[in-house]
Amino acid sequence: MVKERLLRAGEVELLYVKSKVYLHPTPSKKDNICGFLSLSRGPLATNNDILLSFSAENQLSKEEIKIYNNVDLHELEVDLEALQISGKRLANAVASKKREDHIVTKPPVSILVGYSFSIPLSFVFSIQVRKPSSGFWHGSLVINTKDGEKLPILFFHDNESASTLKEQKIRNQRFDPFNSSGDLYWGGDDFIKVLLKFIRVVKSTVETSVLLINPDEDDLRNFANNRRKSSIGGDSSSEAATKPIDFKMPNIGKFLNNAKWRVLETVATLGAQTKNQVVDLVDEHAPVPLKQLMSKPEVKKIGDDFDSARIYLAKWAQQVKEEAEESLKKYMLEDDIYNQINKELGSDEYLTEEEINKTSRRDPIGLTEWKSFFDYSGRLNITANEIKSKIFHGGLEPEVRKEAWLFLLGVYSWDTSAKEREELYASYETAYSDYKLKWVEDTEKRSTEFWMDQKHRIEKDIHRTDRNIEIFQNKKTKRTSTTSTGENANNSNERESSPETPDEASEPEENEEDEFNLSNIRNPHLFNVREILLTYNEYNVNLGYVQGMSDLISPLYFIYQDEVLTFWTFSKFMEIMERNFVRDQSGMKKQMLTLNKLLQFMLPKLYKHLEKCQSVDLFFFFRMLLVWFKREFEWNDVFHLWETLFTNCYSSQFHLFVALAVLSANERIIIQNLQQFDEVLKYMNDLSMKMHLDPLLIRSELLFLKFKRMIDIIDRENSIARSSGKFDNVVNVDHELRQLLNKEPIIQKEVERPEGVGGG
Amino acid sequence: MSFPNPVTSVKLVLLGEAAVGKSSLVLRFVSNEFQENKEPTIGAAFLTQKLTIGDRAIKYEIWDTAGQERFASLAPMYYRNAQAALVVYDVTKPASFVKARQWVKELREQASKDITIALVGNKYDLVEDDNEEDLVRKVNVEEGQNLADEEGLLFFETSAKTGYNVKDVFVAIGNKIPEATASGSDTATNQTSGEGRIDLSGGGNFNNATSGCC
Ligand SMILES: Nc1nc2c(ncn2[C@@H]2O[C@H](COP(=O)(O)OP(=O)(O)OP(=O)(O)O)[C@@H](O)[C@H]2O)c(=O)[nH]1
Ligand SMILES: [Mg+2]
Numbered sequence: 001m002v003k004e005r006l007l008r009a010g011e012v013e014l015l016y017v018k019s020k021v022y023l024h025p026t027p028s029k030k031d032n033i034c035g036f037l038s039l040s041r042g043p044l045a046t047n048n049d050i051l052l053s054f055s056a057e058n059q060l061s062k063e064e065i066k067i068y069n070n071v072d073l074h075e076l077e078v079d080l081e082a083l084q085i086s087g088k089r090l091a092n093a094v095a096s097k098k099r100e101d102h103i104v105t106k107p108p109v110s111i112l113v114g115y116s117f118s119i120p121l122s123f124v125f126s127i128q129v130r131k132p133s134s135g136f137w138h139g140s141l142v143i144n145t146k147d148g149e150k151l152p153i154l155f156f157h158d159n160e161s162a163s164t165l166k167e168q169k170i171r172n173q174r175f176d177p178f179n180s181s182g183d184l185y186w187g188g189d190d191f192i193k194v195l196l197k198f199i200r201v202v203k204s205t206v207e208t209s210v211l212l213i214n215p216d217e218d219d220l221r222n223f224a225n226n227r228r229k230s231s232i233g234g235d236s237s238s239e240a241a242t243k244p245i246d247f248k249m250p251n252i253g254k255f256l257n258n259a260k261w262r263v264l265e266t267v268a269t270l271g272a273q274t275k276n277q278v279v280d281l282v283d284e285h286a287p288v289p290l291k292q293l294m295s296k297p298e299v300k301k302i303g304d305d306f307d308s309a310r311i312y313l314a315k316w317a318q319q320v321k322e323e324a325e326e327s328l329k330k331y332m333l334e335d336d337i338y339n340q341i342n343k344e345l346g347s348d349e350y351l352t353e354e355e356i357n358k359t360s361r362r363d364p365i366g367l368t369e370w371k372s373f374f375d376y377s378g379r380l381n382i383t384a385n386e387i388k389s390k391i392f393h394g395g396l397e398p399e400v401r402k403e404a405w406l407f408l409l410g411v412y413s414w415d416t417s418a419k420e421r422e423e424l425y426a427s428y429e430t431a432y433s434d435y436k437l438k439w440v441e442d443t444e445k446r447s448t449e450f451w452m453d454q455k456h457r458i459e460k461d462i463h464r465t466d467r468n469i470e471i472f473q474n475k476k477t478k479r480t481s482t483t484s485t486g487e488n489a490n491n492s493n494e495r496e497s498s499p500e501t502p503d504e505a506s507e508p509e510e511n512e513e514d515e516f517n518l519s520n521i522r523n524p525h526l527f528n529v530r531e532i533l534l535t536y537n538e539y540n541v542n543l544g545y546v547q548g549m550s551d552l553i554s555p556l557y558f559i560y561q562d563e564v565l566t567f568w569t570f571s572k573f574m575e576i577m578e579r580n581f582v583r584d585q586s587g588m589k590k591q592m593l594t595l596n597k598l599l600q601f602m603l604p605k606l607y608k609h610l611e612k613c614q615s616v617d618l619f620f621f622f623r624m625l626l627v628w629f630k631r632e633f634e635w636n637d638v639f640h641l642w643e644t645l646f647t648n649c650y651s652s653q654f655h656l657f658v659a660l661a662v663l664s665a666n667e668r669i670i671i672q673n674l675q676q677f678d679e680v681l682k683y684m685n686d687l688s689m690k691m692h693l694d695p696l697l698i699r700s701e702l703l704f705l706k707f708k709r710m711i712d713i714i715d716r717e718n719s720i721a722r723s724s725g726k727f728d729n730v731v732n733v734d735h736e737l738r739q740l741l742n743k744e745p746i747i748q749k750e751v752e753r754p755e756g757v758g759g760g
Numbered sequence: 761m762s763f764p765n766p767v768t769s770v771k772l773v774l775l776g777e778a779a780v781g782k783s784s785l786v787l788r789f790v791s792n793e794f795q796e797n798k799e800p801t802i803g804a805a806f807l808t809q810k811l812t813i814g815d816r817a818i819k820y821e822i823w824d825t826a827g828q829e830r831f832a833s834l835a836p837m838y839y840r841n842a843q844a845a846l847v848v849y850d851v852t853k854p855a856s857f858v859k860a861r862q863w864v865k866e867l868r869e870q871a872s873k874d875i876t877i878a879l880v881g882n883k884y885d886l887v888e889d890d891n892e893e894d895l896v897r898k899v900n901v902e903e904g905q906n907l908a909d910e911e912g913l914l915f916f917e918t919s920a921k922t923g924y925n926v927k928d929v930f931v932a933i934g935n936k937i938p939e940a941t942a943s944g945s946d947t948a949t950n951q952t953s954g955e956g957r958i959d960l961s962g963g964g965n966f967n968n969a970t971s972g973c974c
Binding site: 457460461463464465466467546547548550551581583585619620622623626627631678681682685686758 | 771778779796797798799800802803804805806821826828829830831833834837
């Protein structure tokens with residue numbers, strides 16, 4: 001039981017406290033003054049006498065700080081009712097006992113004594129509410145007194161205040177980070193809520209962010225257009241006080257404009273049959289404003305019969321969540337994001353603070369930083385591992401990729417000097433022409449059915465790959481690179497593969513028929529890509545060209561726009577990707593199997609559910625794994641993801657952890673909404689272009705760290721068991737799982753093409 | 761609230777050599793669009809479209825598969841519990857017709873017995889104004905029709921590009937799907953979905969992953 005006693009003179013009962021409220025007297029951070037915003041009431045005071053105070057921390061005693069902090073964290077909801085009741089009693093001037101742990105010395109009533117201030121509510125004219133969203137990092141309150149004075153602006157440092165963080169967390173868990181007006185919750189919300197309990201507050205219709213405190217008629221006239229008052233509260237009309245502000249459409253309209261919310265519009269066309277599911281889902285996942293929107297009759301009246309509604313909704317709910325996470329980021333400390341993900345992964349017990357810190361993101365490496373890694377001779381002056389870790393945790397600026405990817409893909413080794421690289425380039429150049437000549441000069445080869453088939457396959461695919469990217473569009477484009485063997489070595493009649501080398505003179509306007517005459521490539525870049533792929537077909541005879549490769553080469557070509565460098569980066573890339581394309585599909589099967597084991601190990605609940613859906617073959621990962629998520633992310637993100645994977649920073653199989661993260665991020669939705677194999681397949685298929693790369697990469701990293709920690713723990717326990725002779729207790733970790741800790745790439749080469757078997 | 765018609769769900773799969781225009785046909789049917797440079801399909805894509813034929817509402821659940829040979833081993837996943845299949849070839853590419861024959865054979869052997877198959881010769885627009893001496897067409901209408909007659913298939917020549925005959929293919933399929941399997945289709949998929957799995961087991965150690973199968 002908390003002790004209660006009567007207030008003595010000079011003491012007040014704290015009704016409301018917000019910690020970590022700051023004054024910013026100068027623009028410099030170090031001058032900020034930290035304190036508590038409070039509402040408090042002295043003995044026998046009426047609501048009008050309630051004090052609104054700012055008390056600087058450094059002016060309070062240790063004991064008092066403790067009390068303030070306590071009240072700050074106190075359950076607000078619970079107390080509001082009680083306060084109001086006691087407030088009514090107080091209006092009748094009956095003294096009652098107060099909780100001892102809410103009693104402090106009365107804050108000085110004078111304005112500005114050493115930055116603390118305190119005024120009775122009856123003295124407050126208006127409060128302007130500036131939410132964090134409207135261009136300010138911190139939300140703030142501007143208080144004007146009745147005699148026209150402006151008190152120092154109160155800034156709410158939401159990321160420091162214990163009560164705000166707590167509330168945010170609770171809302172996050174409920175997945176409802178929005179306050180009742182549809183904005184993101186911030187520290188000032190509670191203050192206004194409490195204020196409404198004690199005093200009449202009227203929103204100015206001229207400037208809606210201004211709240212008029214207990215205004216008289218004249219005030220209202222000045223602040224209200226057309227005398228239209230919008231009363232949002234008052235102690236007399238408690239009806240109005242408790243009624244939440246009506247949700248306004250324009251707010252949601254803004255959301256809907258955002259592409260991610262288009263799914264919501266889909267909801268409006270969903271089936272009547274599924275109406276209940278719709279409602280359930282909305283109840284469960286949607287933030288308040290959306291719930292309100294969903295309960296609108298025009299949305300409810302959705303008479304169609306589309307039975308995959310569930311899946312759309314599930315996806316939509318996920319997007320809602322991501323949206324919320326995305327915007328939360330702005331207001332949360334970075335660490336909090338990590339903790340949040342980490343928490344969701346249930347990995348508290350496994351990951352140390354230090355490990356979590358390791359996952360912090362950094363800015364992409366720019367040209368200047370990249371240059372600083374090399375000494376005068378062009379040799380690295382930091383270790384390759386350091387660079388890789390930097391790339392892993394932040395990626396590269398586009399202009400750095402041209403050079404950096406040559407190292408990442410092993411075209412140049414990290415320990416070469418600039419001079420050595422020059423020599424290497426020369427030999428790469430020669431080697432490329434040699435391979436190219438193998439098909440260019442061999443008319444007989446080029447007339448074999450196999451070769452012509454391959455050429456046709458390549459042409460079919462490059463015509464259909466990334467044609468939305470500018471350089472691959474058929475326009476009047478300049479030929480950017482002409483490589484040695486391209487034109488000089490042969491006259492074009494000899495080369496049926498490229499009878500008409502594209503040149504700038506050819507007429508610019510699109511001739512539709514050309515598109516379908518596949519040999520007739522007029523875009524010089526597509527022409528180059530074909531040359532490279534035909535040469536690769538020669539370079540790796542067993543594998544040749546397989547569909548999917550055009551997706552792998554196009555980002556590389558985009559970076560280099562040069563035959564030699566694209567060819568060699570592509571060849572190196574293909575060394576690790578070859579197993580994805582082998583004829584018997586064993587490389588893909590093996591990866592899906594490993595992923596299956598990883599899933600069982602890391603997300604057993606989800607695994608069990610997928611088992612029920614008969615989806616544990618993880619077939620839906622086929623496309624993602626085959627071309628390393630190229631079809632799932634926007635063009636620019638693909639580069640970032642790939643360079644992360646190229647580093648082999650933690651594991652050469654990190655792409656499997658990315659896949660695992662995709663599942664982990666969608667775990668709840670899958671478990672709650674997908675029951676059938678087709679549904680799972682469709683859901684996963686449709687994730688394409690809808691995932692956010694950055695949170696996914698953090699999630700992947702945390703999953704990896706957790707995985708590693710789990711293996712470590714098992715190993716430790718095993719060695720204890722062994723040394724004490726309890727061999728029965730030894731847990732065997734699957735070889736394939738352990739293999740995931742390895743940074744060495746897994747290479748699987750295609751076998752020789754059996755007689756009579758076609759390519760592709 | 762009233763439900764005008766029961767909706768028939770038709771699970772449909774597209775098969776055929778790479779680049780014959782499977783994705784383009786689907787795109788034409790679903791959004792009445794044509795993209796000159798539709799990207800090669802990897803794995804498969806899933807789309808849905810609703811169509812009212814007479815007093816029946818039919819919802820097509822369409823699996824558009826990848827044509828490349830190397831991925832052909834994945835196709836059974838998609839056709840095993842399909843009620844209808846479109847086997848597509850390119851009228852300007854004889855090889856694609858050979859491939860179509862193989863698909864029909866495979867479907868007859870592997871797919872559900874009462875599957876409705878339509879043989880579709882696509883890119884009709886390219887051969888529309890063929891003249892005597894310079895034939896773009898490489899597969900005659902008769903060849904297509906013969907195969908269809910032999911195997912009891914629906915047969916159409918289409919153009920995803922102009923839209924010619926595209927809707928007709930789907931309407932014809934819709935008409936052939938009996939209403940009986942219609943409304944209860946949800947349970948139907950339920951029962952069969954266990955077989956729809958590709959056997960990725962290879963060495964056999966994947967068995968735990970293919971529960972309910974074999
Ligand atoms: N002229 C013409 N071109 C077409 C027609 N249908 C498709 N195409 C073109 O043919 C190429 C291949 O079309 P897709 O729809 O991607 O072929 P697909 O069968 O889905 O190919 P995969 O996904 O690789 O199996 C594209 O460039 C299309 O624009 C058509 O009816 N007429
Ligand atoms: Mg396709």
